[in-house]
Amino acid sequence: MLIPFDTLALFLAASLALGVAPGPDNIFVLTQSALFGRRAGLLVTLGLCTGLLVHTAAVTFGIAVLFQTSELAFNGLKFAGAAYLLYLAWGAFRARGTDLDGEAGAGTGISPLALYGRGIVMNVTNPKVAIFFLAFLPQFADPARGSLSLQLFLFGLLFILATIVVFSLIAFGAGALGGWLRASSRAQVIMNRIAGLVFVALAARLMMAQR
Numbered sequence: 001m002l003i004p005f006d007t008l009a010l011f012l013a014a015s016l017a018l019g020v021a022p023g024p025d026n027i028f029v030l031t032q033s034a035l036f037g038r039r040a041g042l043l044v045t046l047g048l049c050t051g052l053l054v055h056t057a058a059v060t061f062g063i064a065v066l067f068q069t070s071e072l073a074f075n076g077l078k079f080a081g082a083a084y085l086l087y088l089a090w091g092a093f094r095a096r097g098t099d100l101d102g103e104a105g106a107g108t109g110i111s112p113l114a115l116y117g118r119g120i121v122m123n124v125t126n127p128k129v130a131i132f133f134l135a136f137l138p139q140f141a142d143p144a145r146g147s148l149s150l151q152l153f154l155f156g157l158l159f160i161l162a163t164i165v166v167f168s169l170i171a172f173g174a175g176a177l178g179g180w181l182r183a184s185s186r187a188q189v190i191m192n193r194i195a196g197l198v199f200v201a202l203a204a205r206l207m208m209a210q211r
Contacts, residue, residue, distance in 0.1 A: 003145060003154070011140045015159045019166030024202050028122055029167045030174045031195040032115065035188070038175025040115050045167040047119020049160045054124050056156025059133045060149050067127040068134060074127045081125030082203040088118070089199035095192040128209050133159075 019026065025048050033041025057063075067074045123129060133156065141151040 003140075003151070007140055008158070011155060011158060012162055014136075015162035016166060019163050024126065024205065025123060025163075026167060026170055027198060027202065028119075029170050031191075031198050032118070033171040033174035035191050035195055036110065036115070038171045039112075040110075041171025041175055042168060043112050043115040044119040044122075045164060045171055047116040047121075048123045048167065049119075049164055050116075051120050051123025052129070052156070052160045052163060054120075055130050055133045056137075056153060056160070058130055059137055059156065060153045065134065067130045077125055077127040078206050078209055081122070081127075082207045084121050084125060085199045085203035085206065089196045089203065092192045092196035092199060095189070126206060128206075 029041050029044055029048070032044045067077065137152050137155045137159075138148075140155055141148050145151060
């Protein structure tokens with residue numbers, strides 16, 4: 001199986017553009033990086049991309065069709081995701097200023113594993129991602145090139161690679177705010193309140209999502 005270079009180039013360009021476009025995942029990386037530093041942002045990015053791996057497998061094996069055809073499955077997953085975002089918002093609103101040292105989770109009570117888990121839950125519980133993959137990936141697959149399942153899986157991996165590149169840049173950029181946050185407890189409180197509002201907005205956006 002050989003995928004033409006022009007198809008790969010077009011797919012990677014589209015994937016990078018989608019990664020840069022404002023959306024729930026990159027906004028989530030932005031807020032977590034600004035609050036807890038770039039390492040935290042990178043851990044969240046790895047979690048989000050692990051979630052993308054789940055969606056890739058779902059498309060490859062046909063499971064994603066369930067969220068496109070079943071209103072119960074779609075609504076169940078989206079409300080679970082919205083509830084999790086509201087839980088994060090509640091924690092952000094209650095948080096007080098702490099001494100951040102730039103390490104993932106240090107001084108915040110949030111472990112690296114918890115930050116990684118946040119990324120996974122944030123991505124996996126968004127059924128729109130599964131439906132997006134179901135619509136996006138097959139556009140670049142061609143039965144004449146061999147196994148469609150293998151092509152879909154490879155395109156999913158390429159999309160994840162592009163996402164890691166874009167989100168890592170976002171994490172490094174937003175993580176630069178860490179020095180300012182470490183110097184000001186008031187700034188940390190303000191950032192937590194902003195993050196809480198972002199989580200509420202993302203939850204509302206997810207709850208209003210339609211198939």
